[in-house]
Amino acid sequence: MTFVAKPKVHHPRLPLNELGLTRRDYEGSVSTLCAGCGHDSVSAAIVQACAELSLPPHRFSKISGIGCSSKTPSYFLNRSHGFNSVHGRMPSVATGANMANQDLYCIGVSGDGDSASIGLGQFAHIVRRRINMLYIVDNNGTYGLTKGQFSATNDKGSTSKKGKPNLYESIDLVGLALQLGASFVARSFSGDKKQLVPLIKAGLMHKGFAFIDVISPCVAFNNHQGSTKSYDYVRGHIESVTMADFIAPQQEITADYEPGSTEDVAMPDGSRMRLRKLDDSYDPRDRFAALAHVLERQAAGEVVTGLLYVDPDSTDCHEIMNTIQKPLNTLVENDLCPGNGALDRINASYR
Amino acid sequence: MSTVYNDFVIRFANVNGSGSASANGMFAKALFRMGIPVATRNIFPSNIQGLPTWFEVRVNERGYLGRREGGVDVMVAMNAETYAEDVASVTPGGYLFYDNSKPLAPSLRRSDIHEIGIPFSNLLLTEYTDIKQRGLFKNITYLGALAELLNIEFEVITGMVSAQYKGKDALIRPNINALEIGRNYARDYLGGPLKFQVRRVDLNGDKIMVDGNTAAALGSLYGGATVCAWYPITPSTSVAEAFERYAGQMRVDKETGQNKFAIIQSEDELAAIGIVIGAGWNGARSFTATSGPGISLMSEFLGLAYFAEIPAVIWDIQRAGPSTGMPTRTQQADLIGSAYASHGDTRHVLLFPSTPRECFDFGADALDLADRLQTPILVMSDLELGMNDNMSEPFAWDDSRMYDRGKVLDAEALEGVNRFGRYLDVDGDGIGYRTYPGTHPSKGAFFTRGTSRDEFAAYTESPDAYVRNMDRLVKKWETAATLVPKAEIHDRGQKAGIIYYGTSALPMQEALDLLGAEGIHLDQMRIRAFPFGAEVRSFIESHDVLFVVDQNRDGQMRQLLVNELGVDPARLVSIRYYGGLSISADHIQGKVSEHYTTRKLARLTEVKS
Structure with a gap:
């Protein structure tokens, strides 16, 4: 970690977004994670995505559990409220926060211990409930704060820093999310900003539950030879099936694409997500094929990345529950209290 | 034999799942409507069908509504499995109702009680061809016989049957027929009235008869709860279910047909309290209902909410201990576990309702207190109050009452604040000012943590800052003592x-x-x-x-x-x-x-x- 405080002034020619804000307005406090930690790259990607989307930087709720990854909501979007809650229980807190105010963007940051071990149950159920949020797992396959124990996403046979192999099957959160019906499932790599930033944008704009599993190496405990979550291993075994580009409603399409077929996915707010298929045989709208492909490549020791599945007709929990459009936390006595008159009828029914 | 009016205990022994609850409930309600104070108690097993269940009604003009020891005056023994203990529980001189379609075993006979045999099975054999119907109407038939022998006003019961099956008129006639079969048999074949008689009095005034869980749900609804997260557990389940029922009636936006509430049946109690705390943090009034094991599971979160100072309301409908079986019985055994739930130095506010009316009042008061004190409030009801119909003062609401949302700064107020400190004790009562997420573009945002923060919510592991914070929480606790309902x-x-x-x-x-x-x-x-x-x-x-x-x-x-x-x-x-x-x-x-x-x-x- 660094002990140098962030300067409050910034370069006068930093580009302004549509709200007249610079990227600095989307930053958080200085990170206390290790130098080179993948999680800091994820935080930086969140900052860039939110700034480029020109989203109001105070209109987020940032929720996390406990662990290195769960510290990161301090390191982005300082103008928004954050909540470092209970180990493994970020999903329930995020659910409650989203119930109270559906107008806020909700970003949940969790880790592999937080989501795949202690919090696996809550992870499964928030997927089912389709909470409208972006759920990011900073996945490094290890427990950093307690110094290097295996987590449940650590691959079988992958070794610890001391050379001991992991003897147990790993839990793949992408596979689970696909199986449980998440409407947006992606995997990325903290070292691939070009892929990660557009995915974060698309995930934020997605209506419903958007999940990104980000392989984010732990430089202190899981970046050695023998680990399948190290920078070197991931770089050597990555297979990108799609690239996603987020296109704002009015934006002209001028991007310079590399060859490969593209497909536009309409987003609820009028924007589009342009999917560029790097593998022509891959169909990101086929949930079952996506699941099969991910599992198959995983068995071959490869890490499939990109937007793996998206349901363009997705829905969210509020729609399912038929809640009023107005945030529940803005309702007042007149909206909520039936008044004494209504009690006459109720009392009469109990006589 | 001198007649005893409006003072006896009657117990119905039934088989769980046999549809007896409806008939037994009508018996109690009929007496209540005749102006006689009654108390009902349902002793039920952890079972859906087949195990024994008892329903007890205490009838008492002086309003003594506690459980009475020393046996029952009238036993309606409809469960062969518990027959021996049911016969034994009748007080000398009391009455035993039983189905004499088959003769009573000689070993079960007692010379010191009155046996009243009614051939329910035989009577209904010719009336109803459907076996299931025969079983259900047996309950109604004994109600008819009791009405005759105890002198319950018959039209009070038939009125209830008509009201209960309003809209399903095809069911009214067979039910009244079953009542009449029982009544007529009692009148034609059984000698005289019993020693115990009821007679109309006017002791119930405008009282209502309702279970505490329904009252808790209504109080929460009136108190402005918008988020309810829960996990099914006896004896608390009916709190959430009643909230859902009433919210569906009274909290639906007329123009859009959309709900002004969100109810989530979560995957467990950990998630239930997590949702409540997330919603409370984001400014919605929220609550959960559970029982002892749920409190155990929620304990980690309760500690976080205490330290992070987040409003939450938890109804604990207490029961007898862990696992299954005895937990369908009542107790007040969660006090210590709730008062000091969780890790670290924690103390939680508890409320103790004793009537349905108080459940209603505390339902709303707890939400106010949670917001005012920015902390979890646990309302300690129990199975006895929560699941049995209790006589109570009627519910009432003061229409001029405004919700106390506590110390919350909106965007306008934040404009006037030089430097916002979430945990600053500005007013000297130990309670800081909070903001809801998304309030202001540049002011009032803070990062919520359990511990490790200073007055401005900045991260610190300073021993002094920790002690200052913990001492302020003690001050807040002292403030709480002045705000909670007085003894x-x-x-x-x-x-x-x-x-x-x-x-x-x-x-x-x-x-x-x-x-x-x-x-x-x-x-x-x-x-x-x-x-x-x-x-x-x-x-x-x-x-x-x-x-x-x-x-x-x-x-x-x-x-x-x-x-x-x-x-x-x-x-x-x-x-x-x-x-x-x-x-x-x-x-x-x-x-x-x-x-x-x-x-x-x-x-x-x-x-x-």
Whole structure:
């Protein structure tokens, strides 16, 4: 970690977004994670995505559990409220926060211990409930704060820093999310900003539950030879099936694409997500094929990345529950209290 | 044989899942509508179908509504499996109703009780061809026979049947037919009225008869709860279910047909409390309902909410311990576990309702207190209050009442704040100002953590900052003691007093009258909240001997009093009952009287002028 405080002034020619804000307005406090930690790259990607989307930087709720990854909501979007809650229980807190105010963007940051071990149950159920949020797992396959124990996403046979192999099957959160019906499932790599930033944008704009599993190496405990979550291993075994580009409603399409077929996915707010298929045989709208492909490549020791599945007709929990459009936390006595008159009828029914 | 009016205990022994609840409920309701005070108790197994279940009604003109010891006056024995114990539980001179389609085994016969055999099975064999219907109508048939023999106004019952099946008119006639079969058989073949009779009085005024869980749900709805997250657990389930029912009726936006509430049946109690805390953090009034095991699971989150200072309301419908079986019985055994739930130095506000009306009031008050104190509020009901129909004052709401949302700064207020400090004690009451997420573009955002923060919510592991924060929480606790519902005290200057809470209120008047008759006169204090207000301390200080009534083994309220107020334990005599039924007046009277006898304490003979 660094002990140098962030300067409050910034370069006068930093580009302004549509709200007249610079990227600095989307930053958080200085990170206390290790130098080179993948999680800091994820935080930086969140900052860039939110700034480029020109989203109001105070209109987020940032929720996390406990662990290195769960510290990161301090390191982005300082103008928004954050909540470092209970180990493994970020999903329930995020659910409650989203119930109270559906107008806020909700970003949940969790880790592999937080989501795949202690919090696996809550992870499964928030997927089912389709909470409208972006759920990011900073996945490094290890427990950093307690110094290097295996987590449940650590691959079988992958070794610890001391050379001991992991003897147990790993839990793949992408596979689970696909199986449980998440409407947006992606995997990325903290070292691939070009892929990660557009995915974060698309995930934020997605209506419903958007999940990104980000392989984010732990430089202190899981970046050695023998680990399948190290920078070197991931770089050597990555297979990108799609690239996603987020296109704002009015934006002209001028991007310079590399060859490969593209497909536009309409987003609820009028924007589009342009999917560029790097593998022509891959169909990101086929949930079952996506699941099969991910599992198959995983068995071959490869890490499939990109937007793996998206349901363009997705829905969210509020729609399912038929809640009023107005945030529940803005309702007042007149909206909520039936008044004494209504009690006459109720009392009469109990006589 | 002298007739006893409006004073008896009747018990129905049934097989779980046989549809008896409806008929038994109508029996109690009929007496209630005749203006007679009644108390109902459902003793049920952890089972859907087949195991024994009992429904007991105490009828009493003096309003003694606690459980009565010493057997039942009228037993309606409809379960062959429990027949022996049911026959044995009848008081000498009492009555046993049974189905004499088959003869009673000689070993079960008693010469000191009246046997009233009615051939229910045979009577219904010709009337109803469907076996299931025959079973259901058997219950209605015994209701008809009881109406005749106890002198219940028949049209009160038929009126209830008509109201209950309104819209399903095809069911009204067969039900009334079943009632008439029972009534006619009793009139034609059974001799005279029973010793126990009911007669119309006017003692119930505008009272209602309702279960505490329904009342809790209504109070939460009136109090502005918008988020309810819960996990099914007996005996609390009906809180959330009633909230869903009433919200569906009264909280749907007329224009859009959309809900002004969100109910989530979560995957477990950990998620339920997590959702409540997330919603509370984001400014929505939220609550959950659970029982003891749920409190255990929620404990980690309760600690976080205490430290992070987040409003939450938790209804604990207490039951008898873990696992399955006894947990369908009542107890007040979660006090210590709830008061100090979680890791670190924690203390939680508890409320103790004792009637459905109080469940309603506390439903709303708890939401106000949670917002005002920015902390979890646990409302400690129990199965006895929550799941049984209890007579109660009717629900009432003051339409001028505004919700107390506590110290919340909106965007306009933030404009006037130079530097916002979430945990600054600006007003000296230990309570800081909070902001909801998304309020202001540049002011008022803060990062919520359990510990490790300074007054401005900045991360710190400074020992001084930690101590300052913990000491402020103590100050907040002292503020809480001035805001929670005050104890209800009846102090006539006696030397001895009795302290109780929750459903121990039900048998209390009867217990006091029994004790009074033997020269023991006690002042009373019904505790309604923890932390204890100043009135609790002064009541204790002004009495020489104090009895503390608990429905748990370890005298948990007594422990809290000793622990929190530093009372000499020797001054607090523990009266405990923990068999899983509700505490009786006889039990309280017996224990207090025994203490007077063994300690040779003076009894007073009341001077009658």
